[in-house]
Amino acid sequence: MNEYLEIAKNGLWKQNTGLVQLLGMCPLLAVSSSVVNGASLGIATLTVMALSNLSVSLIRNLVPSEIRIPVFILIIASLVTIIQLVMKAYLHSLYLVLGIFIPLIVTNCIVLARTEAFASKQQALPSCFDGAMMGLGLTLVLSVLGGMRELAGKGTLLSGIDLVFGESAKSFALTVIPDYHGFLLAILPPGAFIGLGMLIAMKNHMDARAQSAAEGAAILPQHA
Amino acid sequence: MKKGIFRTSLRTSFIMVAFVLFTTALLALTYDKTHDLITRSEEEEKLALFNEVLPQGISDNDLLRDTVEIAPNDLIGNTSPVTAYRARLGGKPAAVLLEAIAPDGYGGKIVLLIAILANGEISGVRVISHNETPGLGDYIEIAKSQWIKAFDHASLAFMPSNAWHVKKDGGRFDYMTGATITPRAVVKAVHKALEYFARNKETLFAKETK
Numbered sequence: 001m002n003e004y005l006e007i008a009k010n011g012l013w014k015q016n017t018g019l020v021q022l023l024g025m026c027p028l029l030a031v032s033s034s035v036v037n038g039a040s041l042g043i044a045t046l047t048v049m050a051l052s053n054l055s056v057s058l059i060r061n062l063v064p065s066e067i068r069i070p071v072f073i074l075i076i077a078s079l080v081t082i083i084q085l086v087m088k089a090y091l092h093s094l095y096l097v098l099g100i101f102i103p104l105i106v107t108n109c110i111v112l113a114r115t116e117a118f119a120s121k122q123q124a125l126p127s128c129f130d131g132a133m134m135g136l137g138l139t140l141v142l143s144v145l146g147g148m149r150e151l152a153g154k155g156t157l158l159s160g161i162d163l164v165f166g167e168s169a170k171s172f173a174l175t176v177i178p179d180y181h182g183f184l185l186a187i188l189p190p191g192a193f194i195g196l197g198m199l200i201a202m203k204n205h206m207d208a209r210a211q212s213a214a215e216g217a218a219i220l221p222q223h224a
Numbered sequence: 225m226k227k228g229i230f231r232t233s234l235r236t237s238f239i240m241v242a243f244v245l246f247t248t249a250l251l252a253l254t255y256d257k258t259h260d261l262i263t264r265s266e267e268e269e270k271l272a273l274f275n276e277v278l279p280q281g282i283s284d285n286d287l288l289r290d291t292v293e294i295a296p297n298d299l300i301g302n303t304s305p306v307t308a309y310r311a312r313l314g315g316k317p318a319a320v321l322l323e324a325i326a327p328d329g330y331g332g333k334i335v336l337l338i339a340i341l342a343n344g345e346i347s348g349v350r351v352i353s354h355n356e357t358p359g360l361g362d363y364i365e366i367a368k369s370q371w372i373k374a375f376d377h378a379s380l381a382f383m384p385s386n387a388w389h390v391k392k393d394g395g396r397f398d399y400m401t402g403a404t405i406t407p408r409a410v411v412k413a414v415h416k417a418l419e420y421f422a423r424n425k426e427t428l429f430a431k432e433t434k
C-alpha cells in the first residue's frame with residue numbers, strides 16, 4: 001500500500017507535471033482560460049495517461065529497447081484517436097467543447113515521459129495508478145489556473161459548465177463579480193504564463209516553509 | 225556475429241510491424257463501429273443550427289439532401305467551392321442557407337451561416353467560426369451577445385447600401401468601442417452575400433443537387 005501512497009504523493013505534489021516537471025506546457029497554457037476548459041482537458045489527459053501506462057506496462061517485456069519509443073508513441077496516438085472517435089460518437093456535445101483539445105494530448109510529452117520513465121519498468125497496476133495520479137495532478141493545476149484566469153479575466157467561475165452537463169447545469173455557473181468589465185490580459189496567453197508563475201512560486205514557498213519548519217524541529221532538541 | 229545483427233534487426237522490425245498492424249486494426253474497428261453514429265450526430269448538429277436561423281415550418285424538404293455547390297467568388301468570399309442548403313415548401317423555394325466568409329476580421333477569416341428567405345429577407349445569421357480577440361471582438365457569437373440578431377429581417381429592398389455599415393461609418397449597425405474591425409467585416413460579408421443572392425437567386429434554386 002505504501003508504494004501507492006508514494007505514487008500518489010509524487011503525482012499530486014512532489015513531481016507535479018504542471019508545477020515541478022513543467023512538462024506538457026502547450027495544452028496547459030492554451031486551454032486554461034476557464035475552469036471548465038482546464039478541468040475537462042485534464043480529465044481527458046488523465047484517461048489517456050492511465051490507459052497508456054497500463055498498456056505499455058502490459059507489453060513492456062515484448063518490446064526490444066531499440067524500438068520502445070516508436071511503439072509507445074504508436075500506442076498513445078492510437079489510444080487518443082480511439083478516445084476521440086468514441087467521444088464524438090457517444091458524447092457529442094462534450095466533444096464539441098473539448099474536440100480541438102483532444103488531439104493535443106498526443107503532443108503532451110508528459111504522457112510519453114510517464115510511459116518511458118515509469119510504466120516501461122513497473123507492474124501493470126502501479127503503472128495505471130501512476131498515470132492516473134500524474135493526470136490528476138495536472139487536472140488540479142489546470143483547474144486552479146483556469147479558475148484564476150477566469151476570475152481575473154471575466155469575473156465568473158464555472159462558466160460554460162452547461163456545455164458539459166447540459167442545460168440544467170447552467171445555474172452552477174457563478175458570477176463572482178457582477179458588472180465586471182473584464183481583464184483581457186488574464187484570458188490571453190500572457191495571463192497563463194503569469195498565473196502559472198504565481199502558482200509555481202506559491203508551491204516553492206510552501207515547500208521552503210515546510211522544509212525550514214522540519215529543520216527547525218530537528219535542530220531545536222539539540223539546543224535544549 | 226553478422227548473423228546475430230541480421231537476426232536482431234529482423235526480429236525487431238517484425239515486432240514493430242506487428243504492433244503497427246495491431247493498432248491499425250484496432251483503429252479501423254473503432255472507426256467502423258463509430259462512423260454511423262458520428263455522421264448522425266453531425267447531421268443533427270447541423271440541422272439544429274439550421275432550425276435556429278430558419279423560421280418554424282418554413283420548409284418540408286430534407287434540408288441536408290437538397291444542396292447546391294457555390295463556386296469560388298468574391299461576394300461569398302470563398303476560395304474553394306462551398307455547399308449551400310435549400311429549404312422548400314411544397315416544392316417552391318422558401319429559403320437558402322449560405323456559408324459566407326468575411327476575410328477581413330481582426331484575427332483573419334470569420335465564417336458565417338446566413339439564412340436568406342426567398343423574398344430576399346434575412347431570417348438569421350450565425351457565426352460558425354472566428355478567431356477574434358476573446359472578450360473583445362467575440363460579441364458576434366450568439367453565446368456572448370445578441371448582436372448578430374441585428375441582421376434579422378434586414379434586406380436589400382428596405383435598406384439602402386449606405387446603411388450597411390457600422391454606426392461609426394454612418395451605417396445602421398451597432399458596434400462596441402474598441403472592436404470595430406470585427407463587426408465591420410461581418411456587416412460587409414452579410415451585405416455581399418445578399419447581393420450574391422439577389423444576382424443568383426434563380427440559378428441557386430434551379431440547379432440540381434449533385
